[in-house]
Amino acid sequence: MTDPFDDLTKALKSATPAPDTAARDAHLRAADAAFEKNLAPHQEPAPQARPISDRAGWTARTRDGVRTMLTTLTSRGGLAASTALVAVGIVFLTPVGDRLPLPGRAPAPVEPMPIMAEPAVPPAPIMEEMDSEAGDRFRAAPTTLAEEAPLGRTAPVALGSAPQAGLQSADGAVQAIPLPAPIPEPVVRPEADTEAFANAEVNPVKVTAETPVSTFSVDVDTASYAVVRSSLIGGQLPPKDAVRVEEMINYFPYAYPAPDGDMPFTANVSVFETPWNADTRLMRVALQGELPAIADRPALNLVFLIDTSGSMQAPNKLELLKQSLRLMLPELRPDDQIAMVTYAGSAGVALEPTPASDRTAILGALDGLTAGGSTAGQAGLEAAYRLAEDMHDEGEVGRILLATDGDFNVGLSDVDALKDYIADKRDSGTYLSVLGFGRGNLDDATMQALAQNGNGQAAYIDSLSEARKALVDQLTGALFPIAEDVKIQVEFNPAAVAEYRLIGYETRALKREDFNNDRVDAGEIGAGHAVTALYEVTPVGSPAILNDPLRYAATNTDDVSDEEMALLRLRWKAPGADDSTLFEQPVANAVGTPDSEAQFAAAIAGFGQLLRGSDYLGDWGWGDAAALASAARGEDSFGYRAEAVTLIRLAESLAAQ
Amino acid sequence: MFMESSEEALVLAAADGDRAAFVALAARVYDRLFALAFRLTGARAEAEDLTQDVLVALPRKLAGFRAEARFSTWLYRVAVNAAHDRRRRDVTRARANAGWGEVEVARRAEAAEDRTRQDWLAGAMAALPEELRDTVALLTDGEMTQAEAAEVLGVSPGTVAWRISEVKKRLADLARQEETL
Numbered sequence: 001m002t003d004p005f006d007d008l009t010k011a012l013k014s015a016t017p018a019p020d021t022a023a024r025d026a027h028l029r030a031a032d033a034a035f036e037k038n039l040a041p042h043q044e045p046a047p048q049a050r051p052i053s054d055r056a057g058w059t060a061r062t063r064d065g066v067r068t069m070l071t072t073l074t075s076r077g078g079l080a081a082s083t084a085l086v087a088v089g090i091v092f093l094t095p096v097g098d099r100l101p102l103p104g105r106a107p108a109p110v111e112p113m114p115i116m117a118e119p120a121v122p123p124a125p126i127m128e129e130m131d132s133e134a135g136d137r138f139r140a141a142p143t144t145l146a147e148e149a150p151l152g153r154t155a156p157v158a159l160g161s162a163p164q165a166g167l168q169s170a171d172g173a174v175q176a177i178p179l180p181a182p183i184p185e186p187v188v189r190p191e192a193d194t195e196a197f198a199n200a201e202v203n204p205v206k207v208t209a210e211t212p213v214s215t216f217s218v219d220v221d222t223a224s225y226a227v228v229r230s231s232l233i234g235g236q237l238p239p240k241d242a243v244r245v246e247e248m249i250n251y252f253p254y255a256y257p258a259p260d261g262d263m264p265f266t267a268n269v270s271v272f273e274t275p276w277n278a279d280t281r282l283m284r285v286a287l288q289g290e291l292p293a294i295a296d297r298p299a300l301n302l303v304f305l306i307d308t309s310g311s312m313q314a315p316n317k318l319e320l321l322k323q324s325l326r327l328m329l330p331e332l333r334p335d336d337q338i339a340m341v342t343y344a345g346s347a348g349v350a351l352e353p354t355p356a357s358d359r360t361a362i363l364g365a366l367d368g369l370t371a372g373g374s375t376a377g378q379a380g381l382e383a384a385y386r387l388a389e390d391m392h393d394e395g396e397v398g399r400i401l402l403a404t405d406g407d408f409n410v411g412l413s414d415v416d417a418l419k420d421y422i423a424d425k426r427d428s429g430t431y432l433s434v435l436g437f438g439r440g441n442l443d444d445a446t447m448q449a450l451a452q453n454g455n456g457q458a459a460y461i462d463s464l465s466e467a468r469k470a471l472v473d474q475l476t477g478a479l480f481p482i483a484e485d486v487k488i489q490v491e492f493n494p495a496a497v498a499e500y501r502l503i504g505y506e507t508r509a510l511k512r513e514d515f516n517n518d519r520v521d522a523g524e525i526g527a528g529h530a531v532t533a534l535y536e537v538t539p540v541g542s543p544a545i546l547n548d549p550l551r552y553a554a555t556n557t558d559d560v561s562d563e564e565m566a567l568l569r570l571r572w573k574a575p576g577a578d579d580s581t582l583f584e585q586p587v588a589n590a591v592g593t594p595d596s597e598a599q600f601a602a603a604i605a606g607f608g609q610l611l612r613g614s615d616y617l618g619d620w621g622w623g624d625a626a627a628l629a630s631a632a633r634g635e636d637s638f639g640y641r642a643e644a645v646t647l648i649r650l651a652e653s654l655a656a657q
Numbered sequence: 658m659f660m661e662s663s664e665e666a667l668v669l670a671a672a673d674g675d676r677a678a679f680v681a682l683a684a685r686v687y688d689r690l691f692a693l694a695f696r697l698t699g700a701r702a703e704a705e706d707l708t709q710d711v712l713v714a715l716p717r718k719l720a721g722f723r724a725e726a727r728f729s730t731w732l733y734r735v736a737v738n739a740a741h742d743r744r745r746r747d748v749t750r751a752r753a754n755a756g757w758g759e760v761e762v763a764r765r766a767e768a769a770e771d772r773t774r775q776d777w778l779a780g781a782m783a784a785l786p787e788e789l790r791d792t793v794a795l796l797t798d799g800e801m802t803q804a805e806a807a808e809v810l811g812v813s814p815g816t817v818a819w820r821i822s823e824v825k826k827r828l829a830d831l832a833r834q835e836e837t838l
Binding site for chain 2: 003004005007008009011012013015016017018019020023024026027028030031032034035036037309310311405
């Protein structure tokens with residue numbers, strides 16, 4: 001059998017006609033004329049490091065100037081000041097707040113559709129891009145803009161400004177052509193096709209009498225929420241498989257009580273009425289990791305493994321990474337060490353292990369990073385692990401931070417080998433976290449798999465504020481594991497609970513017997529991390545029971561007390577330990593009043609399920625989710641929750657199309 | 658006088674304002690450019706328009722060419738981007754899209770065997786999403802490596818490898834569908 005790809009290219013080759021000589025002559029004459037018009041009086045050479053450049057307009061220049069400033073400023077204050085300048089320069093005509101991207105007509109997240117039509121104002125102008133490279137720059141704009149407030153940020157402004165900026169920067173290299181209405185709906189061309197997301201079927205409702213035990217691994221990844229946000233801001237509902245409900249819930253900080261005993265984390269269980277179903281209950285399992293005093297933390301050895309392939313050459317990728325690292329640097333201590341390995345074509349060490357106190361050397365190496373060439377992931381990874389092992393001293397924590405925008409170039413068949421390699425290195429004490437940049441080429445599935453196998457965190461970074469969240473705020477959490485292979489097992493009492501389902505954690509399910517098997521890997525909890533899991537449980541006798549009782553099975557539970565609803569079991573290992581510790585806690589069969597933390601988690605769980613198209617929510621919809629989340633915002637000092645409310649409203653308008 | 662000069666030398670001279678070098682360069686790349694344009698669009702008229710777009714924009718863009726990429730790689734990237742721009746414009750104008758987008762492809766082949774082949778090609782290309790079609794178009798001549806195609810398309814080589822396997826998968830699906838019909 002022949003290769004179908006070869007057949008196709010052969011057929012295509014033989015079908016390609018020779019050019020028409022008359023057309024050829026006419027085109028060459030036209031080119032000649034264009035040359036005379038454009039280049040004969042030697043024009044200013046394009047200063048940009050991009051293959052194509054026809055920059056025009058003051059915005060492009062302004063933004064570049066600002067970017068140069070950003071690369072030279074290092075302090076947080078300086079960064080805030082300069083990003084404020086960006087805001088002044090670019091955020092205009094933005095009625096702050098809910099004026100989000102025009103539903104359905106907004107640019108696609110990956111390739112911004114050049115149509116910006118205000119439906120109320122016909123005839124609408126069409127902004128026509130003359131040059132895709134210009135599109136690249138605009139794509140970058142949201143990033144530069146979302147830096148808007150790395151410190152006291154106000155989410156709606158950051159959200160609202162991005163699409164508006166795309167429109168505005170269009171005036172430089174873009175022509176406006178009047179066109180009669182009506183505007184056809186643009187077909188959004190999903191370059192996103194090359195994105196691969198990891199997910200599994202939504203967890204079904206389980207009958208307690210048949211399967212009383214539910215087992216899963218904790219998950220502290222947050223990548224899914226950022227992908228969801230980036231899609232929504234781009235004017236599209238996210239692909240269903242991109243929605244991992246537990247990662248959305250765990251994106252947010254929660255005010256859970258800190259541990260004080262011997263356990264490295266606390267476990268709290270609370271039960272309250274389900275917002276979307278008055279006849280069921282939500283059982284929330286909340287784990288809060290201890291935050292060791294910063295002063296006693298072990299020295300950190302960080303190896304940044306940086307993808308510098310050509311596609312990273314974008315302000316929302318390599319440039320954003322550089323800025324993120326600049327933000328992180330002041331948070332490190334003098335005895336921490338940093339090294340950098342780049343991979344593109346061939347892997348190379350960009351920075352030998354350097355004490356964090358040597359800021360000049362580190363910043364110099366950062367500025368020297370340029371993108372170009374193709375990706376050679378495995379060689380880079382090996383070099384990074386070698387460096388990490390060289391840097392290792394007794395009692396220090398080693399971690400590789402892989403920053404990439406796409407799949408790791410090891411060939412798809414090698415992913416398993418790569419996972420094994422990472423898992424092997426994990427056991428030797430070096431962890432791996434993955435930072436994803438950019439959209440369109442992002443291989444979420446591989447990212448997640450690598451981070452899971454490396455006992456690390458996968459975060460998707462689309463703005464400087466997200467970088468701050470992933471790297472700076474949670475520096476300690478993401479980088480210092482306090483408990484490894486944390487597994488949660490819940491045994492429900494059939495006398496109290498007729499049915500239950502775990503919301504999210506589909507990709508984290510474990511077999512019941514894996515709970516006690518210390519050889520089975522599970523997620524880790526870092527210092528200060530919180531992990532939240534929600535079960536929807538249907539009490540015995542509730543009208544919400546979906547499954548009829550079996551006629552022939554012995555389901556006599558009369559002898560069992562219904563005082564307890566469930567038994568929570570946790571297993572974890574101290575970092576580096578081989579044997580796990582067991583913790584058990586019964587859950588009383590009583591319904592309480594949810595605090596704002598529980599309500600907010602429930603709202604986000606509902607939001608995630610709406611995005612996945614769940615069958616379990618009945619009439620409960622976007623508006624209910626937004627109202628619940630809004631009411632449960634709490635202190636929200638960083639605006640994360642306010643942003644979530646805006647996203648829910650945005651999703652509502654997109655879903656209404 | 659330019660017969661022996663390398664393309665890169667012509668580019669540098671043209672970027673420096675040498676008109677004769679530019680004309681020689683344009684003439685030299687024309688046939689390859691047209692062939693790529695045809696494979697990207699699937700119709701002669703579209704291909705001719707696209708070729709002209711690229712050539713007319715070329716003088717302006719030459720200043721941005723940097724010698725670290727091969728000129729042909731760079732040029733193909735310009736062409737692919739121009740093709741994307743055209744598709745976008747076509748969508749906005751709701752213009753009938755003659756080409757791979759429609760199964761009606763010019764069928765000028767005389768021999769019946771050739772015609773079947775053309776039909777299969779048109780059907781197969783129409784069944785592929787645009788980014789897969791672009792990848793096929795770039796790899797048709799066999800002159801370009803997957804890594805170069807990746808550079809042209811602005812994606813990682815792994816993505817190109819994935820796309821190739823995806824094309825194979827879809828072609829196999831297509832073949833199965835035809836068998837069951």
